Amino acid sequence: MSTRSRTVTATVTIALLSIVALLPFYIMVVMGTYRNEDLFTKIVLFPGNYLVENFKTVAASRFDLAYWNSFIVSAVSTVLSVFVSALAGFAFAKYNFRHKSKIFGAVLLTMMIPGQLGLVAYVIEMRYLNLSDTLMPLILPWVANAFGVYWMTQFIRGAVPAEVIESARIDGCSDLGIFFRIVMAFIYPAVTTLSLLVFLWSWNNYLLPLIVINKPEMYTIPLGITTLGSAYRTDLAAQILGLSIGTLPVLVLFAIGSKSFIRGLTAGSVKG
Template sequence: MTNSLRTTLGTVAIALLSLFALLPFYIMTIMGTYQNEELFSKIVLVPGNYLLENFKTVAASRFDLVYLNSLIVSLSSTVLSVLVSAFAGFAFAKHEFKHKNKIFAAVLLTMMIPGQLGLVAYVIEMRYLGMSGTLLPLILPWVANAFGVFWMTQFIKSAVPTEVLESARIDGSSDIGVFFRIVIPFIYPAITTLSLLVFLWSWNNYLLPLIIINKPELYTIPLGITSLGGAYRTDLAAQILGLTIGTFPVLLLFAIGSKSFIRGLTAGSVKG
Protein backbone atom coordinates (compact mmCIF):
# COMPACT_ATOMS: atom_id res chain seq x y z
CA MET A 1 0.00 0.00 0.00
CA THR A 2 1.48 3.32 -1.07
CA ASN A 3 1.82 6.28 1.25
CA SER A 4 -0.69 8.34 -0.74
CA LEU A 5 -3.32 5.60 -0.57
CA ARG A 6 -2.69 5.15 3.16
CA THR A 7 -3.10 8.90 3.66
CA THR A 8 -6.31 8.94 1.64
CA LEU A 9 -7.80 6.04 3.58
CA GLY A 10 -6.82 7.68 6.87
CA THR A 11 -8.44 10.96 5.82
CA VAL A 12 -11.65 9.20 4.76
CA ALA A 13 -11.77 7.25 8.04
CA ILE A 14 -11.28 10.42 10.10
CA ALA A 15 -13.96 12.21 8.06
CA LEU A 16 -16.45 9.38 8.63
CA LEU A 17 -15.71 9.31 12.36
CA SER A 18 -16.15 13.10 12.53
CA LEU A 19 -19.51 12.90 10.76
CA PHE A 20 -20.59 10.11 13.10
CA ALA A 21 -19.55 12.22 16.12
CA LEU A 22 -21.43 15.28 14.80
CA LEU A 23 -24.60 13.33 13.98
CA PRO A 24 -26.18 13.71 17.48
CA PHE A 25 -25.61 17.47 17.42
CA TYR A 26 -27.14 17.67 13.94
CA ILE A 27 -30.20 15.69 15.02
CA MET A 28 -30.55 17.87 18.13
CA THR A 29 -30.45 21.01 15.97
CA ILE A 30 -33.03 19.61 13.55
CA MET A 31 -35.39 18.52 16.34
CA GLY A 32 -35.56 22.14 17.52
CA THR A 33 -37.28 23.09 14.25
CA TYR A 34 -40.30 20.80 14.77
CA GLN A 35 -43.47 20.97 16.81
CA ASN A 36 -43.37 18.99 20.03
CA GLU A 37 -45.94 16.38 18.94
CA GLU A 38 -44.14 15.73 15.65
CA LEU A 39 -41.08 14.44 17.47
CA PHE A 40 -43.06 11.39 18.62
CA SER A 41 -44.56 10.55 15.23
CA LYS A 42 -41.50 10.26 12.98
CA ILE A 43 -37.73 10.32 12.75
CA VAL A 44 -36.62 13.83 11.80
CA LEU A 45 -33.66 14.21 9.46
CA VAL A 46 -34.49 17.42 7.59
CA PRO A 47 -35.36 20.86 9.01
CA GLY A 48 -38.98 21.50 9.96
CA ASN A 49 -41.09 24.67 9.78
CA TYR A 50 -41.73 25.30 13.49
CA LEU A 51 -38.44 27.01 14.34
CA LEU A 52 -39.92 30.50 14.78
CA GLU A 53 -42.60 29.29 17.19
CA ASN A 54 -40.02 27.43 19.27
CA PHE A 55 -37.89 30.59 19.33
CA LYS A 56 -40.87 32.53 20.63
CA THR A 57 -41.37 29.95 23.39
CA VAL A 58 -37.71 30.14 24.36
CA ALA A 59 -37.67 33.96 24.26
CA ALA A 60 -40.84 34.17 26.36
CA SER A 61 -39.09 32.29 29.18
CA ARG A 62 -36.53 35.14 29.62
CA PHE A 63 -33.84 32.91 28.18
CA ASP A 64 -31.58 35.93 27.68
CA LEU A 65 -31.44 36.44 31.46
CA VAL A 66 -30.76 32.73 31.98
CA TYR A 67 -27.98 32.94 29.41
CA LEU A 68 -26.48 35.96 31.15
CA ASN A 69 -26.57 34.19 34.52
CA SER A 70 -24.73 31.19 33.08
CA LEU A 71 -22.11 33.44 31.50
CA ILE A 72 -21.54 35.30 34.76
CA VAL A 73 -21.27 32.08 36.77
CA SER A 74 -19.07 30.20 34.27
CA LEU A 75 -16.69 33.07 33.48
CA SER A 76 -16.28 34.02 37.14
CA SER A 77 -15.76 30.39 38.12
CA THR A 78 -13.18 29.91 35.38
CA VAL A 79 -11.14 33.02 36.15
CA LEU A 80 -11.11 32.45 39.93
CA SER A 81 -10.47 28.71 39.65
CA VAL A 82 -7.55 29.12 37.26
CA LEU A 83 -6.02 31.96 39.27
CA VAL A 84 -6.24 30.17 42.64
CA SER A 85 -5.13 26.85 41.16
CA ALA A 86 -2.13 28.45 39.45
CA PHE A 87 -1.08 30.26 42.64
CA ALA A 88 -1.42 27.08 44.70
CA GLY A 89 0.32 24.99 42.06
CA PHE A 90 3.22 27.44 41.96
CA ALA A 91 3.56 27.26 45.73
CA PHE A 92 3.46 23.45 45.84
CA ALA A 93 5.78 23.00 42.86
CA LYS A 94 8.47 25.62 43.44
CA HIS A 95 8.41 26.55 47.13
CA GLU A 96 9.38 24.74 50.28
CA PHE A 97 7.33 25.25 53.43
CA LYS A 98 6.39 23.30 56.50
CA HIS A 99 4.04 20.32 56.03
CA LYS A 100 3.90 20.91 52.27
CA ASN A 101 3.55 17.22 51.41
CA LYS A 102 0.85 16.68 54.02
CA ILE A 103 -1.16 19.67 52.79
CA PHE A 104 -0.83 18.50 49.19
CA ALA A 105 -1.95 15.01 50.24
CA ALA A 106 -4.99 16.56 51.94
CA VAL A 107 -5.83 18.39 48.71
CA LEU A 108 -5.59 15.14 46.76
CA LEU A 109 -7.74 13.42 49.37
CA THR A 110 -10.63 15.79 48.68
CA MET A 111 -10.64 14.57 45.06
CA MET A 112 -11.63 11.12 46.29
CA ILE A 113 -14.74 12.36 48.13
CA PRO A 114 -17.86 12.77 45.94
CA GLY A 115 -19.05 16.36 45.95
CA GLN A 116 -22.65 15.25 46.45
CA LEU A 117 -21.82 14.20 50.01
CA GLY A 118 -21.28 17.80 51.06
CA LEU A 119 -24.27 19.36 49.32
CA VAL A 120 -26.53 19.53 52.37
CA ALA A 121 -23.81 21.09 54.53
CA TYR A 122 -22.93 23.51 51.71
CA VAL A 123 -26.55 24.66 51.34
CA ILE A 124 -26.81 25.22 55.10
CA GLU A 125 -23.53 27.16 55.05
CA MET A 126 -24.67 29.40 52.20
CA ARG A 127 -27.95 30.16 54.00
CA TYR A 128 -26.09 30.93 57.22
CA LEU A 129 -23.81 33.34 55.33
CA GLY A 130 -26.76 34.96 53.55
CA MET A 131 -25.63 33.98 50.04
CA SER A 132 -28.43 31.61 49.09
CA GLY A 133 -30.30 34.31 47.15
CA THR A 134 -27.34 35.12 44.90
CA LEU A 135 -25.18 33.48 42.24
CA LEU A 136 -22.18 33.24 44.59
CA PRO A 137 -22.98 29.68 45.78
CA LEU A 138 -22.59 28.52 42.17
CA ILE A 139 -19.17 30.18 41.82
CA LEU A 140 -17.44 29.44 45.12
CA PRO A 141 -17.11 25.63 44.75
CA TRP A 142 -14.92 26.08 41.68
CA VAL A 143 -12.54 28.43 43.47
CA ALA A 144 -11.35 25.58 45.72
CA ASN A 145 -10.68 23.21 42.84
CA ALA A 146 -8.55 20.27 44.00
CA PHE A 147 -8.13 18.95 40.47
CA GLY A 148 -6.97 22.38 39.29
CA VAL A 149 -4.37 22.57 42.07
CA PHE A 150 -3.09 19.08 41.24
CA TRP A 151 -3.06 19.84 37.51
CA MET A 152 -1.14 23.10 37.91
CA THR A 153 1.30 21.62 40.42
CA GLN A 154 2.28 18.79 38.10
CA PHE A 155 2.55 21.07 35.08
CA ILE A 156 4.56 23.81 36.79
CA LYS A 157 6.87 21.27 38.42
CA SER A 158 8.07 20.02 35.04
CA ALA A 159 7.38 22.88 32.64
CA VAL A 160 8.92 25.81 34.54
CA PRO A 161 12.73 25.62 34.97
CA THR A 162 13.84 26.43 38.51
CA GLU A 163 16.95 28.16 37.14
CA VAL A 164 14.80 30.75 35.35
CA LEU A 165 12.93 31.53 38.56
CA GLU A 166 16.16 31.88 40.51
CA SER A 167 17.58 34.23 37.87
CA ALA A 168 14.47 36.42 38.10
CA ARG A 169 14.75 36.56 41.88
CA ILE A 170 18.44 37.50 41.64
CA ASP A 171 17.39 40.38 39.36
CA GLY A 172 15.14 41.60 42.18
CA SER A 173 11.75 40.35 41.05
CA SER A 174 9.21 39.51 43.76
CA ASP A 175 7.28 36.24 43.85
CA ILE A 176 4.24 37.98 42.38
CA GLY A 177 6.37 39.38 39.58
CA VAL A 178 7.97 36.00 38.96
CA PHE A 179 4.56 34.38 38.78
CA PHE A 180 3.00 36.79 36.29
CA ARG A 181 6.10 37.51 34.20
CA ILE A 182 7.83 34.12 34.16
CA VAL A 183 5.46 31.34 35.20
CA ILE A 184 2.31 32.38 33.29
CA PRO A 185 3.94 32.26 29.81
CA PHE A 186 5.32 28.79 30.55
CA ILE A 187 1.98 27.34 31.65
CA TYR A 188 -0.30 28.86 29.01
CA PRO A 189 -1.35 25.42 27.64
CA ALA A 190 -2.26 24.27 31.16
CA ILE A 191 -4.24 27.48 31.75
CA THR A 192 -6.17 27.02 28.51
CA THR A 193 -6.94 23.38 29.26
CA LEU A 194 -8.11 24.05 32.82
CA SER A 195 -10.14 27.07 31.70
CA LEU A 196 -12.04 25.04 29.12
CA LEU A 197 -12.69 22.22 31.58
CA VAL A 198 -13.91 24.47 34.39
CA PHE A 199 -16.08 26.51 32.02
CA LEU A 200 -17.63 23.33 30.65
CA TRP A 201 -18.24 21.85 34.11
CA SER A 202 -19.74 25.08 35.43
CA TRP A 203 -21.85 25.70 32.31
CA ASN A 204 -23.36 22.19 32.44
CA ASN A 205 -23.76 22.06 36.23
CA TYR A 206 -27.34 21.08 37.05
CA LEU A 207 -27.47 19.51 40.51
CA LEU A 208 -26.12 22.43 42.55
CA PRO A 209 -28.32 25.12 40.90
CA LEU A 210 -31.31 22.80 41.24
CA ILE A 211 -30.80 22.52 44.99
CA ILE A 212 -29.66 26.01 45.91
CA ILE A 213 -31.41 28.34 43.43
CA ASN A 214 -35.09 29.06 44.16
CA LYS A 215 -35.61 32.26 42.14
CA PRO A 216 -36.43 32.07 38.39
CA GLU A 217 -34.38 35.23 37.79
CA LEU A 218 -31.26 33.37 38.99
CA TYR A 219 -31.74 30.28 36.83
CA THR A 220 -28.81 29.06 34.75
CA ILE A 221 -29.00 27.30 31.37
CA PRO A 222 -29.78 23.77 32.68
CA LEU A 223 -32.59 25.02 34.93
CA GLY A 224 -33.88 27.39 32.26
CA ILE A 225 -34.14 24.55 29.74
CA THR A 226 -36.06 22.28 32.12
CA SER A 227 -38.51 25.11 32.93
CA LEU A 228 -39.61 25.53 29.29
CA GLY A 229 -43.22 24.51 28.73
CA GLY A 230 -46.46 24.85 30.64
CA ALA A 231 -47.81 23.40 33.83
CA TYR A 232 -49.44 20.45 32.06
CA ARG A 233 -47.24 20.10 29.00
CA THR A 234 -43.51 19.64 28.57
CA ASP A 235 -42.37 21.30 25.35
CA LEU A 236 -39.50 19.03 24.36
CA ALA A 237 -38.96 20.76 21.02
CA ALA A 238 -38.46 24.15 22.72
CA GLN A 239 -36.20 22.52 25.31
CA ILE A 240 -34.07 20.98 22.56
CA LEU A 241 -33.84 24.35 20.82
CA GLY A 242 -32.74 25.93 24.12
CA LEU A 243 -30.20 23.14 24.53
CA THR A 244 -28.87 23.85 21.04
CA ILE A 245 -28.52 27.55 21.80
CA GLY A 246 -26.83 26.75 25.10
CA THR A 247 -24.27 24.54 23.37
CA PHE A 248 -22.86 27.26 21.11
CA PRO A 249 -20.56 28.98 23.69
CA VAL A 250 -18.91 25.65 24.51
CA LEU A 251 -18.40 24.85 20.83
CA LEU A 252 -17.00 28.34 20.23
CA LEU A 253 -14.53 28.04 23.10
CA PHE A 254 -13.32 24.64 21.97
CA ALA A 255 -12.97 25.89 18.40
CA ILE A 256 -10.84 28.81 19.57
CA GLY A 257 -8.72 26.98 22.15
CA SER A 258 -8.64 23.44 20.75
CA LYS A 259 -4.93 23.52 19.87
CA SER A 260 -3.87 24.77 23.29
CA PHE A 261 -6.33 22.38 24.93
CA ILE A 262 -4.84 19.35 23.18
CA ARG A 263 -1.30 20.59 23.79
CA GLY A 264 -2.04 21.00 27.50
CA LEU A 265 -3.56 17.53 27.75
CA THR A 266 -0.69 15.83 25.96
CA ALA A 267 1.92 17.76 27.95
CA GLY A 268 0.18 16.91 31.21
CA SER A 269 0.05 13.22 30.28
CA VAL A 270 3.79 12.83 29.78
CA LYS A 271 5.22 15.33 32.28
CA GLY A 272 5.47 15.15 36.03
Protein backbone atom coordinates in the same frame (compact mmCIF):
# COMPACT_ATOMS: atom_id res chain seq x y z
CA MET B 1 0.36 0.34 0.79
CA SER B 2 1.62 3.57 -0.76
CA THR B 3 1.75 6.88 1.01
CA ARG B 4 -1.14 8.19 -1.10
CA SER B 5 -3.30 5.20 -0.21
CA ARG B 6 -2.58 5.62 3.48
CA THR B 7 -3.46 9.31 3.27
CA VAL B 8 -6.77 8.58 1.51
CA THR B 9 -7.61 5.84 4.02
CA ALA B 10 -6.84 8.08 6.97
CA THR B 11 -8.87 10.94 5.47
CA VAL B 12 -11.90 8.74 4.84
CA THR B 13 -11.68 7.21 8.31
CA ILE B 14 -11.47 10.61 10.00
CA ALA B 15 -14.37 11.88 7.87
CA LEU B 16 -16.56 8.92 8.86
CA LEU B 17 -15.67 9.29 12.53
CA SER B 18 -16.42 13.02 12.34
CA ILE B 19 -19.84 12.32 10.83
CA VAL B 20 -20.62 9.81 13.57
CA ALA B 21 -19.49 12.28 16.26
CA LEU B 22 -21.45 15.22 14.80
CA LEU B 23 -24.63 13.27 14.00
CA PRO B 24 -26.15 13.56 17.53
CA PHE B 25 -25.61 17.32 17.51
CA TYR B 26 -27.18 17.58 14.05
CA ILE B 27 -30.21 15.56 15.17
CA MET B 28 -30.53 17.80 18.24
CA VAL B 29 -30.55 20.94 16.09
CA VAL B 30 -33.07 19.43 13.64
CA MET B 31 -35.41 18.32 16.44
CA GLY B 32 -35.63 21.94 17.57
CA THR B 33 -37.33 22.84 14.28
CA TYR B 34 -40.36 20.55 14.77
CA ARG B 35 -43.54 20.60 16.82
CA ASN B 36 -43.37 18.76 20.12
CA GLU B 37 -45.94 16.20 18.95
CA ASP B 38 -44.00 15.44 15.76
CA LEU B 39 -41.04 14.14 17.77
CA PHE B 40 -43.14 11.20 18.97
CA THR B 41 -44.54 10.21 15.58
CA LYS B 42 -41.51 10.02 13.30
CA ILE B 43 -37.75 10.04 13.07
CA VAL B 44 -36.61 13.49 12.02
CA LEU B 45 -33.66 13.76 9.67
CA PHE B 46 -34.32 17.03 7.88
CA PRO B 47 -35.18 20.51 9.24
CA GLY B 48 -38.83 21.28 9.92
CA ASN B 49 -40.85 24.48 9.70
CA TYR B 50 -41.60 25.13 13.39
CA LEU B 51 -38.33 26.83 14.32
CA VAL B 52 -39.82 30.32 14.71
CA GLU B 53 -42.57 29.16 17.06
CA ASN B 54 -40.12 27.20 19.19
CA PHE B 55 -37.83 30.22 19.30
CA LYS B 56 -40.76 32.36 20.49
CA THR B 57 -41.39 29.85 23.27
CA VAL B 58 -37.74 30.01 24.29
CA ALA B 59 -37.70 33.83 24.19
CA ALA B 60 -40.92 34.10 26.21
CA SER B 61 -39.35 32.19 29.09
CA ARG B 62 -36.65 34.86 29.62
CA PHE B 63 -34.03 32.44 28.38
CA ASP B 64 -31.73 35.39 27.75
CA LEU B 65 -31.61 36.04 31.50
CA ALA B 66 -30.63 32.42 32.19
CA TYR B 67 -28.00 32.77 29.47
CA TRP B 68 -26.56 35.85 31.13
CA ASN B 69 -26.57 34.22 34.58
CA SER B 70 -24.74 31.18 33.22
CA PHE B 71 -22.18 33.37 31.49
CA ILE B 72 -21.48 35.38 34.67
CA VAL B 73 -21.17 32.25 36.80
CA SER B 74 -18.97 30.39 34.31
CA ALA B 75 -16.70 33.36 33.51
CA VAL B 76 -16.12 34.36 37.14
CA SER B 77 -15.71 30.73 38.22
CA THR B 78 -13.14 30.15 35.48
CA VAL B 79 -11.07 33.23 36.31
CA LEU B 80 -11.03 32.59 40.06
CA SER B 81 -10.45 28.86 39.74
CA VAL B 82 -7.53 29.20 37.32
CA PHE B 83 -5.94 32.04 39.31
CA VAL B 84 -6.12 30.26 42.68
CA SER B 85 -5.12 26.90 41.19
CA ALA B 86 -2.11 28.42 39.42
CA LEU B 87 -0.94 30.18 42.57
CA ALA B 88 -1.36 27.05 44.68
CA GLY B 89 0.29 24.89 42.02
CA PHE B 90 3.24 27.28 41.86
CA ALA B 91 3.64 27.08 45.62
CA PHE B 92 3.44 23.28 45.73
CA ALA B 93 5.74 22.81 42.74
CA LYS B 94 8.53 25.32 43.44
CA TYR B 95 8.55 26.06 47.17
CA ASN B 96 9.46 24.02 50.21
CA PHE B 97 7.45 24.66 53.36
CA ARG B 98 6.38 22.79 56.45
CA HIS B 99 3.90 19.94 55.97
CA LYS B 100 3.93 20.48 52.23
CA SER B 101 3.41 16.82 51.34
CA LYS B 102 0.63 16.41 53.92
CA ILE B 103 -1.26 19.46 52.66
CA PHE B 104 -0.91 18.30 49.08
CA GLY B 105 -2.11 14.87 50.12
CA ALA B 106 -5.16 16.47 51.75
CA VAL B 107 -5.88 18.28 48.49
CA LEU B 108 -5.70 15.00 46.58
CA LEU B 109 -7.92 13.34 49.18
CA THR B 110 -10.73 15.80 48.48
CA MET B 111 -10.70 14.63 44.86
CA MET B 112 -11.70 11.16 46.02
CA ILE B 113 -14.79 12.36 47.90
CA PRO B 114 -17.93 12.86 45.75
CA GLY B 115 -19.09 16.46 45.90
CA GLN B 116 -22.69 15.34 46.40
CA LEU B 117 -21.84 14.20 49.93
CA GLY B 118 -21.29 17.78 51.07
CA LEU B 119 -24.30 19.38 49.39
CA VAL B 120 -26.49 19.46 52.50
CA ALA B 121 -23.78 21.10 54.61
CA TYR B 122 -22.99 23.50 51.77
CA VAL B 123 -26.61 24.61 51.46
CA ILE B 124 -26.81 25.19 55.21
CA GLU B 125 -23.59 27.20 55.07
CA MET B 126 -24.90 29.38 52.23
CA ARG B 127 -28.11 30.05 54.13
CA TYR B 128 -26.13 30.97 57.25
CA LEU B 129 -24.10 33.43 55.17
CA ASN B 130 -27.28 34.82 53.54
CA LEU B 131 -26.01 33.85 50.08
CA SER B 132 -28.94 31.64 49.08
CA ASP B 133 -30.78 32.64 45.91
CA THR B 134 -27.70 34.47 44.65
CA LEU B 135 -25.09 33.44 42.12
CA MET B 136 -22.30 33.25 44.71
CA PRO B 137 -23.06 29.63 45.79
CA LEU B 138 -22.51 28.58 42.18
CA ILE B 139 -19.12 30.33 41.99
CA LEU B 140 -17.49 29.57 45.33
CA PRO B 141 -17.03 25.77 44.87
CA TRP B 142 -14.81 26.37 41.84
CA VAL B 143 -12.44 28.66 43.76
CA ALA B 144 -11.22 25.69 45.80
CA ASN B 145 -10.70 23.35 42.87
CA ALA B 146 -8.64 20.34 43.94
CA PHE B 147 -8.26 19.06 40.40
CA GLY B 148 -7.05 22.49 39.26
CA VAL B 149 -4.42 22.60 42.01
CA TYR B 150 -3.21 19.10 41.14
CA TRP B 151 -3.19 19.89 37.42
CA MET B 152 -1.21 23.11 37.83
CA THR B 153 1.21 21.56 40.30
CA GLN B 154 2.11 18.75 37.95
CA PHE B 155 2.41 21.04 34.94
CA ILE B 156 4.50 23.73 36.67
CA ARG B 157 6.76 21.09 38.21
CA GLY B 158 7.84 19.90 34.77
CA ALA B 159 7.37 22.99 32.60
CA VAL B 160 8.99 25.79 34.61
CA PRO B 161 12.79 25.43 35.05
CA ALA B 162 14.02 26.18 38.55
CA GLU B 163 17.02 28.00 37.07
CA VAL B 164 14.76 30.61 35.47
CA ILE B 165 13.04 31.29 38.79
CA GLU B 166 16.35 31.57 40.62
CA SER B 167 17.70 33.96 38.00
CA ALA B 168 14.65 36.19 38.35
CA ARG B 169 14.95 36.13 42.13
CA ILE B 170 18.64 37.13 41.92
CA ASP B 171 17.63 40.04 39.68
CA GLY B 172 15.36 41.26 42.46
CA CYS B 173 12.01 40.10 41.13
CA SER B 174 9.39 39.47 43.81
CA ASP B 175 7.50 36.18 44.13
CA LEU B 176 4.36 37.64 42.59
CA GLY B 177 6.47 39.20 39.85
CA ILE B 178 8.01 35.83 39.10
CA PHE B 179 4.56 34.28 38.93
CA PHE B 180 2.96 36.86 36.64
CA ARG B 181 5.97 37.71 34.47
CA ILE B 182 7.66 34.33 34.09
CA VAL B 183 5.58 31.39 35.27
CA MET B 184 2.41 32.44 33.42
CA ALA B 185 4.34 32.49 30.13
CA PHE B 186 5.38 28.85 30.65
CA ILE B 187 1.99 27.51 31.73
CA TYR B 188 -0.22 29.11 29.08
CA PRO B 189 -1.31 25.70 27.64
CA ALA B 190 -2.26 24.47 31.11
CA VAL B 191 -4.18 27.68 31.83
CA THR B 192 -6.11 27.33 28.56
CA THR B 193 -6.93 23.69 29.21
CA LEU B 194 -8.09 24.27 32.77
CA SER B 195 -10.09 27.34 31.72
CA LEU B 196 -12.00 25.39 29.10
CA LEU B 197 -12.67 22.52 31.49
CA VAL B 198 -13.88 24.72 34.35
CA PHE B 199 -16.05 26.82 32.03
CA LEU B 200 -17.61 23.67 30.59
CA TRP B 201 -18.24 22.11 34.01
CA SER B 202 -19.71 25.31 35.40
CA TRP B 203 -21.82 25.97 32.30
CA ASN B 204 -23.36 22.48 32.40
CA ASN B 205 -23.78 22.31 36.17
CA TYR B 206 -27.34 21.30 37.01
CA LEU B 207 -27.49 19.74 40.47
CA LEU B 208 -26.06 22.64 42.48
CA PRO B 209 -28.26 25.37 40.91
CA LEU B 210 -31.27 23.09 41.34
CA ILE B 211 -30.64 22.93 45.09
CA VAL B 212 -29.49 26.45 45.97
CA ILE B 213 -31.47 28.59 43.48
CA ASN B 214 -35.19 29.13 43.95
CA LYS B 215 -35.78 32.48 42.22
CA PRO B 216 -36.56 32.16 38.48
CA GLU B 217 -34.59 35.31 37.73
CA MET B 218 -31.46 33.57 39.05
CA TYR B 219 -31.85 30.42 36.95
CA THR B 220 -28.94 29.27 34.83
CA ILE B 221 -29.30 27.58 31.44
CA PRO B 222 -29.79 23.99 32.73
CA LEU B 223 -32.63 25.17 34.97
CA GLY B 224 -33.99 27.52 32.32
CA ILE B 225 -34.29 24.66 29.84
CA THR B 226 -36.42 22.61 32.25
CA THR B 227 -38.92 25.48 32.58
CA LEU B 228 -39.68 25.69 28.86
CA GLY B 229 -43.30 24.76 28.27
CA SER B 230 -46.29 25.21 30.57
CA ALA B 231 -47.78 23.75 33.73
CA TYR B 232 -49.76 21.21 31.67
CA ARG B 233 -47.37 20.50 28.80
CA THR B 234 -43.68 19.77 28.54
CA ASP B 235 -42.43 21.25 25.28
CA LEU B 236 -39.54 18.95 24.43
CA ALA B 237 -38.95 20.59 21.04
CA ALA B 238 -38.48 24.01 22.67
CA GLN B 239 -36.24 22.46 25.31
CA ILE B 240 -34.09 20.86 22.63
CA LEU B 241 -33.84 24.21 20.83
CA GLY B 242 -32.80 25.83 24.11
CA LEU B 243 -30.22 23.09 24.56
CA SER B 244 -28.85 23.77 21.07
CA ILE B 245 -28.59 27.49 21.82
CA GLY B 246 -26.94 26.77 25.16
CA THR B 247 -24.31 24.60 23.48
CA LEU B 248 -23.06 27.34 21.15
CA PRO B 249 -20.69 29.15 23.59
CA VAL B 250 -18.97 25.90 24.47
CA LEU B 251 -18.48 25.04 20.80
CA VAL B 252 -17.08 28.49 20.08
CA LEU B 253 -14.65 28.34 22.99
CA PHE B 254 -13.38 24.90 22.04
CA ALA B 255 -13.02 25.96 18.41
CA ILE B 256 -10.93 28.95 19.46
CA GLY B 257 -8.81 27.21 22.08
CA SER B 258 -8.65 23.69 20.69
CA LYS B 259 -4.95 23.83 19.80
CA SER B 260 -3.92 25.11 23.25
CA PHE B 261 -6.34 22.66 24.87
CA ILE B 262 -4.77 19.66 23.11
CA ARG B 263 -1.26 20.98 23.74
CA GLY B 264 -2.02 21.34 27.45
CA LEU B 265 -3.44 17.83 27.67
CA THR B 266 -0.53 16.21 25.87
CA ALA B 267 2.05 18.19 27.84
CA GLY B 268 0.37 17.38 31.13
CA SER B 269 0.32 13.68 30.27
CA VAL B 270 4.11 13.38 30.05
CA LYS B 271 5.34 15.92 32.59
CA GLY B 272 5.71 15.55 36.34
